[in-house]
Amino acid sequence: MTVIAGRYRLLDVLAEGTTGTVWRALDETDRHEVALKEFRAPAGLPADEALLLYARRERAARAAARISHPSVVRVLAVATEDGRPWVVMELVRGLTLAETLDAGGPLPAREAARVGAEVLAGLRAAREAGVPHGGVRPGQVLLANDGRVVVTGFGGAPGDGTGPETDLRSLGALLDAAVDGRSGPLGAVIDELTGEAPGVTADQVERELRRMAAGGAPRTEPGAAAETSTPPRTTGGDDDATGPGAPAPPPPATERPRTGRRRTAPRRGPVLVAGVVGALLIAGVLTYQAVRDDGPGTGPEPGGVTSTAPARPGAAGADGGTVTPRP
Numbered sequence: 001m002t003v004i005a006g007r008y009r010l011l012d013v014l015a016e017g018t019t020g021t022v023w024r025a026l027d028e029t030d031r032h033e034v035a036l037k038e039f040r041a042p043a044g045l046p047a048d049e050a051l052l053l054y055a056r057r058e059r060a061a062r063a064a065a066r067i068s069h070p071s072v073v074r075v076l077a078v079a080t081e082d083g084r085p086w087v088v089m090e091l092v093r094g095l096t097l098a099e100t101l102d103a104g105g106p107l108p109a110r111e112a113a114r115v116g117a118e119v120l121a122g123l124r125a126a127r128e129a130g131v132p133h134g135g136v137r138p139g140q141v142l143l144a145n146d147g148r149v150v151v152t153g154f155g156g157a158p159g160d161g162t163g164p165e166t167d168l169r170s171l172g173a174l175l176d177a178a179v180d181g182r183s184g185p186l187g188a189v190i191d192e193l194t195g196e197a198p199g200v201t202a203d204q205v206e207r208e209l210r211r212m213a214a215g216g217a218p219r220t221e222p223g224a225a226a227e228t229s230t231p232p233r234t235t236g237g238d239d240d241a242t243g244p245g246a247p248a249p250p251p252p253a254t255e256r257p258r259t260g261r262r263r264t265a266p267r268r269g270p271v272l273v274a275g276v277v278g279a280l281l282i283a284g285v286l287t288y289q290a291v292r293d294d295g296p297g298t299g300p301e302p303g304g305v306t307s308t309a310p311a312r313p314g315a316a317g318a319d320g321g322t323v324t325p326r327p
Contacts, residue, residue: 003028004086005079008036015096015139018042024091034076037087051083058085060131064154067129071122073142073152089152094145097178098138106180110213113186115141116175117209118149123167124202126154132162135170138177168198168205185218 002010008025014035015022025036039057041050058078064087065075077088097115101107107115119141123133131154140153172193175186182190189208192200212218 004036004081008034008079008086008088010036017139025088027088033091035073035089035091036079037089039085039087054084060154061085061087063129063131064126067126067131067154069122069125071118071149071151072126072154073150075154092142092144092148092150094143094148094150096139097141097143097174100143101138101178107178109179109185110215112175112178113209114213115143115149115178116171116186116189117206117213119151119174120167120171120202120206120209122149122151123171124206126151127164127167133167133170134162135166136174137170138174141174164202165198168193168200168202171205172198185212188218 004010004025007027007029009028011024011026011033013021014024020037020039023036023038025034026032027034039054041053045053058080061075061078065078067075073092074090075087076090079086079088095103106112119136123136126133133151133154136151136153140151142148142150142152144150172190176182176190176194179186179190181187189205189212192198193205198205208219
């Protein structure tokens with residue numbers, strides 16, 4: 001039972017590769033289990049070059065400690081033993097994507113989209129922290145028992161000098177390995193990412209993958225806008241019924257603009273009296289007319305012309321009615 005740097009007790013091997021071994025270890029200071037990565041120089045490498053390699057690995061590991069994202073394995077510390085760096089990381093319990101594919105075959109499209117979105121989010125966070133990944137592979141993606149998707153391998157193969165397109169291409173290769181062929185829902189995304197020059201941004205790809213992971217139908221172009229809507233019409237026209245440019249509708253009949261006159265209710269008493277008086281006058285005129293018509297030479301000639309002069313208020317008309325002057 002070896003203790004590294006007087007603190008980390010090695011328990012068993014979690015993974016082993018050409019660049020080193022990942023151990024499950026016990027931090028005897030706080031009694032928590034951690035993952036401890038041991039770096040090894042390639043066989044036959046001269047001692048001075050091996051020292052340079054270890055120095056680069058240590059700098060890369062300390063830089064990786066700056067990344068803070070749930071989809072990136074946390075680097076807790078860097079210990080040194082016999083001149084070699086040992087990277088102390090959080091212990092993530094689960095299987096790698098490579099192990100999952102070997103055991104169960106390709107992932108369903110929605111699950112692959114979820115994994116891809118989380119991987120890309122981790123790669124973007126690492127690049128923003130100045131620690132780009134050299135190219136993520138299925139063996140460097142952990143599918144944790146708690147549902148997290150965690151990217152490892154930072155501080156291994158340096159990603160200096162690579163641009164964001166490197167992350168997209170490696171993601172395309174990862175998705176291509178995770179699904180069953182490119183004829184499925186993720187086919188257009190994979191084709192776009194693995195092309196010579198991806199014509200989409202990392203933000204567009206991540207949003208598209210998250211939309212598909214939530215059950216959305218695949219789109220022809222990854223990263224296309226999720227929804228479009230018809231904007232409201234803002235200019236008036238012959239067929240515009242609404243909008244700032246449309247003419248204002250006429251006010252309702254019950255809300256016509258008021259004039260300066262004040263409308264008052266009619267007074268019923270004087271009108272009634274005037275009606276009685278008018279009736280008496282008409283009766284008198286008719287009586288007079290009947291008496292006058294009995295006399296010789298009186299009255300209008302047959303077919304005679306009535307007067308065209310304006311009638312006076314209260315005067316009788318030719319038909320025996322009253323004529324009210326027009327204003």
